[in-house]
Amino acid sequence: MRILILSTLSVSVGFLAACDNSAQSGTLIGAGGGALAGQAIGHNTESTLIGAGVGALGGYIVGNEMDKKRNREQAAARSNSPVYQQNQRTDQLQAENERLRAEIENERLRGQLENERDY
Numbered sequence: 715m716r717i718l719i720l721s722t723l724s725v726s727v728g729f730l731a732a733c734d735n736s737a738q739s740g741t742l743i744g745a746g747g748g749a750l751a752g753q754a755i756g757h758n759t760e761s762t763l764i765g766a767g768v769g770a771l772g773g774y775i776v777g778n779e780m781d782k783k784r785n786r787e788q789a790a791a792r793s794n795s796p797v798y799q800q801n802q803r804t805d806q807l808q809a810e811n812e813r814l815r816a817e818i819e820n821e822r823l824r825g826q827l828e829n830e831r832d833y
Contacts, residue, residue, distance in 0.1 A: 736777035736784070744773020 748769015752761040792798050 736780040737774055738777065740773035740775075740777025740780070741770045742773070744776070745770035748772070 745766045746769070749762050749766035751769070752763070752765020755761055755765070
């Protein structure tokens with residue numbers, strides 16, 4: 715029994731290392747914790763599987779909320795950074811420059827068409 719627990723624990727740690735975000739990690743941790751709780755409470759396979767399912771769902775929900783919070787904080791930090799603000803201003807200036815170039819080109823073409831009509 716001890717070997718089974720240790721091997722399960724080592725495999726779980728390996729799976730956690732492959733997780734990209736808190737939602738995935740939370741799902742694995744929740745499933746493992748739920749399975750252990752289900753087995754401790756019900757002492758049968760059905761209780762273990764129910765515990766694993768409920769734990770996985772709970773772990774996913776908590777991990778997903780943690781990911782959302784981290785993304786909001788990172789977005790806020792980026793929007794307050796001088797580099798982001800400078801890039802935003804550069805984008806605005808480039809857009810204005812393109813608009814003015816198009817306007818000048820339209821005026822040039824309009825003048826060219828008027829000259830062709832006069833001939």
